[in-house]
Amino acid sequence: MSTDYQQAREALGLRLRELRLSAAGGRLTGPQLATLLGWAHSKVYKLEGGKQTATPDDLRAWAAATGHADLVDELLGRLQGFESHIRSWRRQLAAGHRPVQETWNTEVARAQLIHAWEEAVIPGMLQTADYARHLFLRYAALQSSPPDADDAVRARMRRQQWLYHPGHELRALVWEAALHALVCPPVILAAQLDRLAGVIGLDTVELGVLPLSASLKLPAANGFWVFDERLVITEDWHAELWLDDMESVTGYLRVWGALRDSAVYGAEAHRVIARARGALNLRR
Structure with a gap:
């Protein structure tokens, strides 16, 4: 996997973490957010750590659960930016x-x-x-x-x-x-x-x-x-x-x-x- 791609994925993960920590209803822990989303706890940490690539639906759900629905376009733009270079089969x-x-x-x-x-x-x-x-x-x-x-x-x-x-x-x-x-x-x-x-x-x-x-x-x-x-x-x-x-x-x-x-x-x-x-x- 290219260095530029991985750096972009990690940057998106950091942004997701920022949204979790600044959730509209108060700071959320990883397990709390995972429960809200119905995900395994590990998925939250993989996304935030740049070890898994988010899907558009993942980003929409994350933004909604953290009270940042207005930032969906930003998140999708970040994803599109690096996925235009790495296109998973x-x-x-x-x-x-x-x-x-x-x-x-x-x-x-x-x-x-x-x-x-x-x-x-x-x-x-x-x-x-x-x-x-x-x-x-x-x-x-x-x-x-x-x-x-x-x-x-x-x-x-x-x-x-x-x-x-x-x-x-x-x-x-x-x-x-x-x-x-x-x-x-x-x-x-x-x-x-x-x-x-x-x-x-x-x-x-x-x-x-x-x-x-x-x-x-x-x-x-x-x-x-x-x-x-x-x-x-x-x-x-x-x-x-x-x-x-x-x-x-x-x-x-x-x-x-x-x-x-x-x-x-x-x-x-x-x-x-x-x-x-x-x-x-x-x-x-």
Whole structure:
């Protein structure tokens, strides 16, 4: 979790503590407030200590219980300020995967140049519908999110229209490991690899593959996307991280450049993809 995010969460916790101690009916102890709210005592202390992220409903209830209902907008503003950078999967996927894909579509539509690095999966903008569907089904099972895989796939496929507009450029890097990862049945992965090979030579796509045998300047860590020079989106198992400060954007572009130095392109990339496809057991 980022330092800035944690500091913001702790600052919100301190503000909540101030409201508890200055409650309209007199100072409240943590247990007293927890009783009023019907919460476990530990939740009050976790929120105040910055160890748990409040929900909007938590903040409304806290403000009402302490007699500070007039400060709800302030509290919600603080939450929105730092949650715009750390977007937990639990909250994002409460309504399913399609809304998340639509949010991505908006950012992609704004961009002219996109740098992408994926170490474990084929980049979303180069995926087939069947490959994408299997990914959504697996993540929905993990997160216990609404089963809207088909709607999410349609949203992701619409994003690929961006590739066919002049003036756009996707500079994508993929680690060879992603070409072998059986996150779907082998026959679907085979079709996906055919699709990947087919975009080589497209004038809006620069596709590089990092062979497993390549000497790497940096470890092949988490995937990320850089939109123009204004926004980075990366993710972990708990959340998606949106970074729009210039220092972060510049840093991720440096990482992308270091990874690019290990990539192969054109005919060599074709050979790596063909090798992965040839290794598939299509009878499985």
